Amino acid sequence: ISHYEHGGIPQLLHKNRKYTPIFKQKVIEYKWLHHLSLNQSAAKFSIPNTGTISTWEKLYHSYGFSGLLAKKRGRPSMKKSKSKNKVNKPKKELSYVEKLEQEVYQLRMENDLLKKWHALMKQWEKEGRH
Template sequence: MAKYSDEFKLKVVKEYLTGKIGLKRLAKKYSIPSNTAIRTWVAAYKAYGNNGIKRKRSKEVYSVQFKVEVLHFMKQTGASYQETAIQFKMNNPRLIAKWNQKFLEEGIEGLQEKAKGRPSMSKKSKPTKQEKEMSREEQLERENELLRLEVAYLKKLKAFRENPEAFLGKHKQSLPLNSKKKDSD
């Protein structure tokens, strides 16, 4: 459950926007540990209205390509997590911070979705020679995919360095097409 309800966030944001009370006093008044949360709510509200404050009920799954584009944009422009989230129409800047941390620790593999839960037990005790070959084949396919992503990333980086304005103008219009969002149960 969320720590603060959507109604509470909206109340605090509207009170701040009246201009009668500052961030620190609001945080103290409502016993919020830090005024950073209020600042984030206000930025999201200004960018998206009520939808910026609402907590999403379903998990959105983003492609590795989309995550790389978001991190690349943030690095090249020097934008904060909040500014980057607004640019890419996301209302959770902490998600971008997690992606950045994973990318720094594990590289591009850290951005891939990982299967959750305990793996199922196999009925066979020893893998056959054919299964070993399949796993090697799968490894090579995975490596191929990662290399393709890396090449695509480097091409975009080169294009951005050559002409940043044209690159950003082109990708601002095509952002919704680049992300794959799915609802998960």
């Protein structure tokens, strides 16, 4: 009913099954910021199942943004590799600069996440929530 009230028949027909990690984070943070229920959040963002948002929240609490990244699903393939006779090429070792660039990228992501968390905590303190 809430999906129909929020977007009419088109919202009932729209079923997006793939969501980006950034979209997932926005949904979770919007829900927290506006104190919405799972049903309200699902209707707002056209997500057919409220359990989807609940799962995202649990992953976000446990692993942060990295928990929202896509993971391979299902059972791994049992097919034998066709490249048995081929010589395995050694993996290219990263240069010192490339390693530093990766580290800077990782630290920036962590810093952004901490800033968002800190802003959210400040907001909750202003509202009297702990």
